[in-house]
Amino acid sequence: MMSTNGKRGVWNVAKREVQRFGSHPLYIFCMLGAPIISVIFFLTLMWNGLPTDLPIAVVDLDNSSTSRNLIRQLDAFEQTEVAMVTMSFTEARQEIQKGTVYGIFYIPKDFSAEATSGKQPTLSFYTNSSYLIAGSLLFRDMKTISVLAGASVGLQQGTAKGYTNEQIMAQLQPIALDTHVLGNPWLNYSVYLNNTLLPGILQLMIFLVTVFSIGSEIKYETSRQWLQAGNHSLTNSLLGKLIPQTIVFTTVGFMYCALMYGLNAFPLNSGWLPMLSAMFLLVISSQAVGVFMIGTLPTLRLGLSFASLFGMISFSIVGFSYPVLDMHPTLQALANLFPLRHYFLIYIDQALNGRELFFSWTQYASLAAFLILPLLIGKNLKGALMHFKYIP
DSSP: OOOHHHHHHHHHHHHHHHHHHHHOHHHHIIIIIHHHHHHHHHHHHTTTSSOOOEEEEEEESSOSHHHHHHHHHHHHSTTEEEEEEESOHHHHHHHHHHTSOSEEEEEOTTHHHHHHTTOOOOOEEEEOTTSHHHHHHHHHHHHHHHHHHHHHHHHHHHHHTTOOHHHHHHHHOSSOOOOOOOSOTTOOHHHHHHHHHHHHHHHHHHHHHHHHHHHHHHHTTOHHHHHHHTTTOHHHHHHHHHHHHHHHHHHHHHHHHIIIIIISOOOOTTOHHHHHHHHHHHHHHHHHHHHHHHHHSOSHHHHHHHHHHHHHHHHHHSSSSSOGGGSOHHHHHHGGGOHHHHHHHHIIIIIISOOOGGGGHHHHHHHHHGGGHHHHSHHHHHHHHHHOOOOO
């Protein structure tokens, strides 16, 4: 139990920290401005889940009723819009180089006649994969329409030879496919990205604010006043400084959850408690990592550099864009050093898969384990606060 003097020290530092919020614009920007701007930007940017009406150019050298029907079917796809139809491949190539279209669908001359006579004409399509999402979506649509075109021709030929529809389909598709997309069956990019991207931005802001709030005490030589307000106890001083930040960041994190799982109805198969608990643990574990950063490198400049680098690497190593299991074994081990990695695994198990809470206990414990980090550098940090001479 904390003594009365200890509680008074924490309270004094907490009041002092709240007063500091108004004296440094960085606090307001990192704690409220950047997270709110991020959630508004990303949720509205991907409001529809998937990009729609991505423009492509069609080069139709056949100009037959079959090719025109093929173009109409391609334009009917939700993600694809036939922005131009031309007989010049050069013109279409120039448009894709300008960036006005993201792909080219090429229908060769005499396509209809060769298809019905069994000469196997070639449909070609080109996508600009410099735009990863646009290129992959258009590739899928153009490949699908090409397969459907082949099936349509095969159906016409089989019908002309007197085969039944069952006989024709057995030849066109000898193995029937039954596919099930798990977790995100809508292929919604907002669900895929924002559940990790937004907590990742919050984690980065926590790193920066934690390092700045302690590092600025060293830089501006107010660290002894800070310790004095905490009755010369580093524990009381850290608790008093971090608790107001914890309250703000936790509120922002819960706002993220409300917007994602409430307003946008993202999958939440295990209920609110597992994800709210994970968000709170992400906040306090990120603060613990921030204290470790400034305790290891007790200068504001180096501490902020450490926080920025570590926070940015989190987006790549947690596994939401590239699977961790396919990384080098060294990187697989290093991924566990990032709080966001464990939050991501909890999100997969609880929000998407709806597993029993028992199966995620190791990830919750891993987030809680980060709270040990400040204890490892306590002596070094207190020495820096008492005796370190800041060199600009």
